[in-house]
Amino acid sequence: MSHFVYTPFDLEDTIAAIATPPGEGGVAIVRLSGKRAREIANTLFSGNVLNYSTHTVHLGWVLDVQGHRIDEALLLVMLGKKSFTGEDTIEFQCHGGFYASKKILEALIEAGARLAKPGEFALRAFLAGKIDLSQAEAIGQLIGAKNEHAFSAASSQLAGNLSIKITSFQQNLTKIGAILEAWVDFPEEGLEFATLETLLEEIYPICGAVKELIATFENGRKISCGISCALIGPPNVGKSSLMNRLLGKERAIVASIPGTTRDFLEEDLMLGGVNFRLIDTAGIRSGSDEVEREGIFRAKQALKEADLVLLVLDASDPPEKEFIENLPCERTLLIWNKIDLAKPPMLSSSFAKVVEISAKEGWGIKTLENAIYDFVWKGSLPTKEEVVITQLRHKEALVEVQTALSEVIRGLEEKISPELVALEMRTCLKSLGKIMGTDVTEGLLNSIFSQFCIGK
Ligand SMILES: Nc1nc2c(ncn2[C@@H]2O[C@H](COP(=O)(O)OP(=O)(O)O)[C@@H](O)[C@H]2O)c(=O)[nH]1
Numbered sequence: 346m347s348h349f350v351y352t353p354f355d356l357e358d359t360i361a362a363i364a365t366p367p368g369e370g371g372v373a374i375v376r377l378s379g380k381r382a383r384e385i386a387n388t389l390f391s392g393n394v395l396n397y398s399t400h401t402v403h404l405g406w407v408l409d410v411q412g413h414r415i416d417e418a419l420l421l422v423m424l425g426k427k428s429f430t431g432e433d434t435i436e437f438q439c440h441g442g443f444y445a446s447k448k449i450l451e452a453l454i455e456a457g458a459r460l461a462k463p464g465e466f467a468l469r470a471f472l473a474g475k476i477d478l479s480q481a482e483a484i485g486q487l488i489g490a491k492n493e494h495a496f497s498a499a500s501s502q503l504a505g506n507l508s509i510k511i512t513s514f515q516q517n518l519t520k521i522g523a524i525l526e527a528w529v530d531f532p533e534e535g536l537e538f539a540t541l542e543t544l545l546e547e548i549y550p551i552c553g554a555v556k557e558l559i560a561t562f563e564n565g566r567k568i569s570c571g572i573s574c575a576l577i578g579p580p581n582v583g584k585s586s587l588m589n590r591l592l593g594k595e596r597a598i599v600a601s602i603p604g605t606t607r608d609f610l611e612e613d614l615m616l617g618g619v620n621f622r623l624i625d626t627a628g629i630r631s632g633s634d635e636v637e638r639e640g641i642f643r644a645k646q647a648l649k650e651a652d653l654v655l656l657v658l659d660a661s662d663p664p665e666k667e668f669i670e671n672l673p674c675e676r677t678l679l680i681w682n683k684i685d686l687a688k689p690p691m692l693s694s695s696f697a698k699v700v701e702i703s704a705k706e707g708w709g710i711k712t713l714e715n716a717i718y719d720f721v722w723k724g725s726l727p728t729k730e731e732v733v734i735t736q737l738r739h740k741e742a743l744v745e746v747q748t749a750l751s752e753v754i755r756g757l758e759e760k761i762s763p764e765l766v767a768l769e770m771r772t773c774l775k776s777l778g779k780i781m782g783t784d785v786t787e788g789l790l791n792s793i794f795s796q797f798c799i800g801k
């Protein structure tokens with residue numbers, strides 16, 4: 346396995362950033378990390394920073410380079426390996442609001458620190474071996490979590506639960522890989538039948554576990570990215586009225602004139618602790634003007650891409666049969682609206698579920714919400730203990746692992762050349778290394794850490 350150490354930024358530099366969000370607040374935090382952290386902090390602080398021991402807190406004044414007082418602040422000292430970055434770190438907790446922290450940061454830069462890039466503290470933590478790559482990514486997910494499930498998945502990943510699984514795959518497969526490599530080196534000795542059997546017996550369950558982990562991505566993606574939900578149907582059936590009902594506010598224009606919604610509207614909605622992206626679309630019909638045709642084109646696009654289609658039909662004015670044909674049944678909920686006007690017709694269809702509502706009167710909305718929730722989770726919302734992968738990058742790496750492992754299995758079962766089997770095993774280990782960050786490219790690290798906020 347090739348180990349790749351990436352230094353996109355200069356590790357010699359001491360970096361600084363404001364770690365708290367801009368705006369007014371009780372406290373703001375300015376972070377400083379690197380070889381010269383103590384020395385730089387010392388030039389600005391009323392106390393003697395060089396004498397402070399690690400993990401201690403000190404109250405004092407922060408002064409600018411001319412010696413003028415900026416703010417009274419708490420200074421935290423975290424030295425060497427015991428800090429988040431694994432380097433000497435000083436944090437200033439000053440008064441909140443924009444200026445105190447900005448002026449302290451400016452003073453630190455003037456005293457020799459460099460402005461940190463997004464995610465650079467986390468990158469240093471990763472390069473110092475304090476966290477692996479999946480844990481670094483978990484920090485980003487934790488900060489960006491929009492619901493409680495996303496938060497607990499991220500915190501489990503940060504705690505190393507995914508890392509433990511991946512590491513156990515790595516350890517077991519490395520052992521097997523070593524045997525395969527020996528087989529390549531001494532092919533004339535062959536692989537004893539017993540050894541072959543044992544190897545296969547060890548690989549099957551790992552392959553199964555990898556497969557299971559890949560399968561968690563379906564829920565993991567929904568948890569972290571939310572679920573896109575498109576309201577689709579003919580004009581005037583009450584799509585926009587339903588959108589407003591679900592959102593609990595008058596967001597979309599409702600009118601009795603068909604063809605009112607011409608573009609599509611998107612809004613966030615929380616249902617059962619999970620984020621949905623609700624998309625209201627133009628009613629689908631033929632023979633309309635140019636603007637509406639574009640709206641209809643977009644509606645069809647949303648229909649193709651949505652995780653869940655909410656097909657809205659008017660109970661008092663059922664559509665032509667063709668309208669419901671060609672819809673993706675397995676991810677479509679059929680909603681009969683306007684049941685205050687008429688009883689919906691019986692329709693033999695294979696839609697995932699049928700719900701009757703009146704958007705106008707507010708009937709059946711709770712039932713619909715439950716149906717949406719049940720459809721999404723199919724009763725399988727992951728528990729807090731379960732390891733769930735939430736990042737596409739991890740899924741893709743695991744699919745590579747699975748493909749390569751299947752080839753290893755096939756190779757061993759059919760006793761094909763040891764070179765090929767060993768090669769597949771190397772691919773497999775390489776892909777596991779991508780998740781942990783032991784086998785990654787410069788560009789990948791850059792793209793991962795640059796998505797972080799500054800000061801993290
Ligand atoms: N009677 C009744 N009228 C409704 C209901 N839902 C919507 N409408 C009316 O149907 C018309 C079209 O509604 P709208 O939400 O704009 O439909 P859209 O074109 O599908 O977005 C409006 O006049 C609404 O007030 C309902 O449940 N019952």
Ligand SMILES: [Mg+2]
Nearest residue numbers: 584585605606
């Ligand atoms: Mg509309």
